Structures are given as structure tokens and as C-alpha cells.
Amino acid sequence: MPEKIGIASVIGDIFKSPYYVVLAVIVAFIYYYLIIYLVQVDNSGAFLITIPSYLIYALVFASSILLTVSVYSIRKAFNATKSGLGGGVLSAISTFFSALIFSCGCTAPLLNIVLGLFALNIGTIVSLRNFLASYQALIVSAIIVMDVVFIFYQLSKLTKTCALDKGKIVSLKVKLK
Amino acid sequence: MDPENEHTDGQKEKEREHTHTESVEKLNAALKMTKTITYLSLAIGIIAIGIALFAILRTPSHVVTPIATTTISNSTPANLTGPIVVNGSPIVPPLSRASAPVITSQGSFGSRLTNINAPFNATELAVINNAPDSYFEKAGEMFLNHSLTNEVGLPSVSTAPELIVNGKPAVLYVGSISCIYCGENRWAMALALSRFGNFTNLFKGYSSFGDGDLPTIYWSPDAYNTTANVTFGNFYQSKYLTFITMEYDSKIVQGFEVQPPSYFLSKANATGNNVYITAAEYFNKVVNPSSFGTPFTVWGKYPVMGADAVDFGNTMPTQANSTLGLEYMTHADVLNSLSSFNSEFAWTEYAGADIYISLACSSLNNTAPICSLPAIKGIEKALNLSG
Numbered sequence: 016m017p018e019k020i021g022i023a024s025v026i027g028d029i030f031k032s033p034y035y036v037v038l039a040v041i042v043a044f045i046y047y048y049l050i051i052y053l054v055q056v057d058n059s060g061a062f063l064i065t066i067p068s069y070l071i072y073a074l075v076f077a078s079s080i081l082l083t084v085s086v087y088s089i090r091k092a093f094n095a096t097k098s099g100l101g102g103g104v105l106s107a108i109s110t111f112f113s114a115l116i117f118s119c120g121c122t123a124p125l126l127n128i129v130l131g132l133f134a135l136n137i138g139t140i141v142s143l144r145n146f147l148a149s150y151q152a153l154i155v156s157a158i159i160v161m162d163v164v165f166i167f168y169q170l171s172k173l174t175k176t177c178a179l180d181k182g183k184i185v186s187l188k189v190k191l192k
Numbered sequence: 193m194d195p196e197n198e199h200t201d202g203q204k205e206k207e208r209e210h211t212h213t214e215s216v217e218k219l220n221a222a223l224k225m226t227k228t229i230t231y232l233s234l235a236i237g238i239i240a241i242g243i244a245l246f247a248i249l250r251t252p253s254h255v256v257t258p259i260a261t262t263t264i265s266n267s268t269p270a271n272l273t274g275p276i277v278v279n280g281s282p283i284v285p286p287l288s289r290a291s292a293p294v295i296t297s298q299g300s301f302g303s304r305l306t307n308i309n310a311p312f313n314a315t316e317l318a319v320i321n322n323a324p325d326s327y328f329e330k331a332g333e334m335f336l337n338h339s340l341t342n343e344v345g346l347p348s349v350s351t352a353p354e355l356i357v358n359g360k361p362a363v364l365y366v367g368s369i370s371c372i373y374c375g376e377n378r379w380a381m382a383l384a385l386s387r388f389g390n391f392t393n394l395f396k397g398y399s400s401f402g403d404g405d406l407p408t409i410y411w412s413p414d415a416y417n418t419t420a421n422v423t424f425g426n427f428y429q430s431k432y433l434t435f436i437t438m439e440y441d442s443k444i445v446q447g448f449e450v451q452p453p454s455y456f457l458s459k460a461n462a463t464g465n466n467v468y469i470t471a472a473e474y475f476n477k478v479v480n481p482s483s484f485g486t487p488f489t490v491w492g493k494y495p496v497m498g499a500d501a502v503d504f505g506n507t508m509p510t511q512a513n514s515t516l517g518l519e520y521m522t523h524a525d526v527l528n529s530l531s532s533f534n535s536e537f538a539w540t541e542y543a544g545a546d547i548y549i550s551l552a553c554s555s556l557n558n559t560a561p562i563c564s565l566p567a568i569k570g571i572e573k574a575l576n577l578s579g
Contacts, residue, residue: 061509062508062514063504063509063516065403065447089227090227099234103238119371119404121368121373121403131482137453137454148449149448
């Protein structure tokens with residue numbers, strides 16, 4: 016039977032390591048300044064947002080924690096590497112996409128170009144843009160919730176993994192076929 | 193105990209341990225391989241996002257910067273040879289809308305509609321119509337010597353065949369009442385147009401609640417309660433220019449909305465007015481639909497994508513302070529600021545007007561009196577505009 020490890024233990028294991036704390040902080044800074052840069056490009060140099068600013072901080076926090084837990088998953092766990100990969104990419108995508116919808120979307124935003132990459136026609140692009148503009152705050156909140164859910168998903172995977180020591184399996188605690 | 197059995201049991205135990213150790217080693221090797229692949233995949237995923245970001249950001253943006261040198265591209269839009277000439281009576285909109293009445297109740301900043309669709313009184317109209325030329329000159333000088341705090345300018349200037357309506361070059365405006373940039377830039381547009389004619393009516397309006405609720409000008413009473421519509425027409429008169437306006441209406445209490453250029457054409461067709469049908473067809477040919485945003489204007493032969501100034505108050509919004517000063521101003525505050533000409537906000541609006549005036553002057557071969565201002569000539573030169 017696999018060793019029973021609680022989510023709290025995993026969180027403790029992650030953040031008692033200075034490596035992961037530093038990683039989380041660095042990633043948070045990168046994401047924050049990426050968001051600022053994208054919003055400014057979208058608004059002719061002005062930092063113009065049309066949603067509450069606390070959502071930006073919440074997104075940066077959730078995304079950086081998600082990436083940190085993902086890296087931990089890849090480093091530490093055998094059967095959680097796939098979720099670690101998914102979590103890492105999700106973290107980057109959710110930050111990038113949210114930055115595109117933080118502001119008004121009026122003056123030919125970057126979002127047009129991104130949606131255009133999917134070969135959508137202009138009518139569909141405009142409809143999507145209108146939808147995103149109308150529900151900006153709700154959509155960003157949902158993205159934050161998605162990040163948090165994925166964090167807990169990864170943590171739950173980590174509680175059921177093989178015991179590892181320095182990235183190596185030290186004992187088989189599951190029955191091999 | 194049978195020694196042979198003991199020996200056999202011992203051997204079996206050793207074999208089991210050996211097998212266990214071999215399996216653990218194989219698993220560790222597999223684990224190492226998996227991790228390598230996973231790290232690689234994660235890195236590739238994030239790099240791919242970075243490359244996509246780089247590709248997007250390399251696309252010419254509409255970043256507004258003070259112009260030091262500007263390139264003009266004489267890119268004629270496809271299927272458009274001009275000038276396009278149309279004669280007829282433009283649409284004259286109603287002076288009021290029963291479905292979108294004037295609201296007199298007060299509201300808090302960010303969710304107010306006080307006096308929406310109310311006409312400017314004579315004093316308020318005079319701030320726009322009778323603005324002193326000296327203000328335009330001073331603001332133009334500030335623009336040319338880069339002493340403005342807010343951003344004013346155009347990233348590039350392109351040309352298109354002119355739309356000539358009743359013998360006069362047209363100024364075409366396509367926007368949305370919900371749009372925050374339309375909201376802040378209509379003041380500059382109105383000031384610019386006042387140099388070539390005058391407004392017999394202007395109306396008070398706001399950008400949408402989701403887009404700053406900025407006090408702005410409406411060219412005519414707009415349908416701020418509708419789900420989707422276009423309001424055509426305005427109350428501008430001039431011997432130099434014809435002002436054609438197409439304003440997308442949506443629920444002002446929601447967020448920003450607009451429709452693609454084809455929507456404006458379908459609505460123009462529904463009016464049966466040949467001036468506006470031709471203007472909408474012209475708009476659909478001049479604009480790049482994939483990069484369409486609001487406001488979109490054409491000043492004679494110069495299409496302008498977006499606002500030519502970022503003017504939300506006396507300072508640019510930054511990550512340290514993203515508060516929009518304009519969001520906390522009333523129409524009276526804006527008009528006072530414009531008439532007293534002693535704030536960064538006012539200088540920016542007049543400088544934005546100067547850019548538009550320069551484009552119009554170039555299209556008119558500088559025949560209007562305003563075109564003789566030194567600052568306007570300076571801006572035309574800075575923009576490399578041909579007369």
C-alpha cells in the first residue's frame with residue numbers, strides 16, 4: 016500500500032525548501048511584469064485595466080504557485096510528472112490569456128491577433144471579443160479558480176505517489192504487474 | 193530443519209532481492225527518462241508561448257508615441273480607387289429618443305449616467321465651437337517639443353483615396369458608445385472639427401460602466417438601452433468638410449461592445465440613405481477588418497486606427513496608479529478644463545485635436561484659416577504630410 020501523505024505535508028515539503036520559495040517568487044515577478052507589459056502594448060503605453068486590480072494579484076499568486084507545484088511534481092514524483100507538465104503549461108497559458116483580456120479591447124487589441132491565429136473570421140473574433148469584454152472579471156476569476164483546482168489536483172496526485180528520496184524510488188510500495 | 197530446504201529458501205530469498213533491486217534500478221532509469229522528457233516538454237511549451245508572444249508583439253502596434261520621424265505609406269486599400277464621390281442629404285438624427293431619455297438622477301463615479309443624451313447648452317457648445325486658436329497653437333508647440341506628459345501621436349500615417357461628399361472631403365468616424373478610447377478622444381475630435389465648421393448640437397454621454405464610465409460627447413442622442421444598433425448622423429456643419437458618423441450602440445451599463453465593419457454596412461443599407469451607404473462601403477474597403485478597433489476615423493485621405501492620444505486625466509495610468517482621472521470628472525469639469533487650458537488633460541486634448549487638424553489641412557491643401565498656424569504647419573512637416 017502506498018504511504019499515506021497528506022496534502023498539508025506535501026505543501027510543507029514544497030515550501031520549506033528555499034529552492035521552491037525562490038522559484039515561486041521569481042515566477043510571480045515574471046508573470047506580473049509580463050501582464051503589465053502586455054496591457055501597456057494593448058493600450059498605447061498606458062496601464063489601462065477595466066477589472067479590479069486585486070484579480071491581477073490573485074492570478075499572479077495562483078499561477079506562480081501552480082508552476083512551483085508543477086516543477087515539484089516533475090522533480091519528485093514518478094506518476095505525477097504528466098500532471099506536472101500540464102500544470103506548468105496551464106500556468107503560463109492562463110497568465111498570458113488573462114493579460115489579453117484585462118483591458119477594454121477597443122483599439123484592435125492583441126486578442127484580435129491571437130484569435131486570428133485560429134483562423135476565425137472577423138465576425139467570430141468580434142463576437143468572442145465582445146463576450147470576453149462583457150465578462151472580463153468573471154472569466155479571470157474562473158481562470159484563477161481553475162489554477163487553484165489544478166494545484167489541489169496535483170497535490171492530491173502527490174499524496175498517492177511512490178516514496179521518493181532525491182528523485183529516486185527507494186522502495187517499491189506498489190505491486191508490479 | 194532440512195538443510196537442503198534451508199539452502200533452497202535462502203537462494204530463493206536472494207533471487208527475490210536481486211529481482212527487486214533490478215526492478216528498482218530499471219524503474220529509476222525509466223523515471224529519469226520520463227523526467228527528462230517532461231522537463232523538455234515543459235520548456236518547449238513555455239518557449240512556444242514565448243515565441244508566439246514575440247511574433248504577436250512584432251506585429252506593428254498602435255502604440256502612440258510623440259512623432260520624431262514618421263513614415264507615410266501610400267497603401268491604397270484593395271478594390272478602392274478613388275476619390276469616391278457621392279452627393280445627397282446625409283442622415284439628420286433625432287434630437288431626442290423616447291427609448292433612451294435624458295437621465296437626471298445622480299450616480300456614483302463608475303456607475304453614473306447623469307445627463308446622458310442631454311444636449312449641450314449654448315455656453316457648453318461655445319467651449320468647443322469658440323475655442324481660441326491660441327490654445328491649439330500652444331498645445332501643438334508642446335507636442336512638437338515633447339513637453340506633454342500624456343502620449344499623443346500616431347505610430348505611422350497611411351493614405352487612402354478620399355471620400356468626397358457633396359463636393360467636400362469627408363471626415364468619417366466609426367466608434368462605439370461603450371468604448372473608453374472613443375470616450376476620451378471625441379473631445380479632441382470635436383475640437384478639431386470646430387476649426388473647420390461648428391456644431392449646432394452636441395450631447396452628453398458616457399462610455400460603458402465596464403469601460404470607465406467616462407464623461408464624453410455623443411454626436412447625437414444614442415440608444416444606450418439597446419442590445420445592438422448603429423446611430424448615424426450628427427449636427428455638424430462646415431464649408432470645408434462633411435462629417436459622417438456611425439456610432440455602435442449597446443447597453444451602456446455593460447462592457448465594451450462593437451460589431452465587425454460588415455455590420456455597419458448592413459445597418460447603413462437598411463437606412464436607404466445613399467450618402468451613408470457609400471460611406472459604409474468606403475469604410476469596409478479602407479479598414480483592415482482583422483485589426484478593426486474603435487475609434488476608427490478617416491480625416492480626408494488619412495485613415496487613423498485608434499485614438500491619437502491617451503488622455504484619461506492629468507497623468508498616464510501606470511501599474512503604480514491605474515486610476516483614471518477622467519473617470520472622476522463631470523462634463524462640467526471637462527469643459528472647465530478645456531476652457532481654462534491650464535491642465536495636462538486640456539493640453540493633451542488640444543494636441544490630439546492638432547493632429548487631426550493637420551491631417552484635414554493636408555487633405556484640404558491648407559485652404560482653411562487654421563492651417564496657417566505655425567504649430568499645424570510644424571505637425572504636418574513632422575508627419576511628412578503632403579499638401
